[in-house]
Amino acid sequence: AKREEMERKNAELIEANKKIENANQVIGDSFRAGNAALAAKPPNYEEAIRQYDTGIAADVDHPGTPSLLTNKSVALRMRGVERFNAAIQSTDAAAKTSGMELAKADFKASADAASQAVELLKKLTTPTDPNELKQFEQNKYFALAARAESMRLFATKGDQTKAGDAATAFQEYIAVKTDAVKKTKAQKDYAQLLFETASDTAGYERAVAEYQKILEANPDDPDALLRIGQAMFNIGALNNNDKAKYQEAANYLQRFVDKALDTNPLKAEAKDLIVALKAQANVTPEKAPARPARRRP
16 A cells, blocks of 8 residues: 555656646747747737747746746737827727727736736745846846836726826836836836826826926936926816916926927927916916036035
């Protein structure tokens, strides 16, 4: 009886090892094939997604599954952006509506895949080996980045009720960034998310607060100047034509006009808004105080 029990356990162990080997093979092959399809010119999104799904189905608990989910999220997001842009340019009403719905579905599926990748990574034991730890942290970074961007698109283009989830995703993503340039871009994307999904005074004030952080690092950042000006205008309109907010709006918009390049497509829009503030609220931009000259050490 003992020998039979031992033989049974050995057979189970052999079968389990074989299953792991098969899963490793399938996941590795699917990962490479999916990446090749995504990197093709033009990208073959359908094939990439199919390959990633094949790998995910092999073993959802495999340590390599989060990477498959992350890349699947990227493929879905890229396809969604193409569909969205094509729908905007379409002159056929039915095609436009259909394209928009397909794009929104891609953004949602992209957000779901990236969110699943993040959750699986959180459940994994953090490696102690330096090389494995480096790879683990890199996988986590890419998953958080994919989730933040897909959630931003889904919240702004598909379902604004997901704005809170998207904000949380961006906060987690920004927290792990170390590269200064990429961190600034992430902060801008986060602020833009808050601006686009704002519908009341509190929402616009949250966007202003994030853009102010960007101005602290770069006082002449044109994107931040423009969005704060627009947000202040909206706050003024929401609060019974608050003239003080309109004045702030005019000041920031004028700073944007002064700093933005003439090739900036939003420069003319900002000028029109300044003219409207003058006509409707008798508000004109105030001259910004001169900055004190820096003393030589």
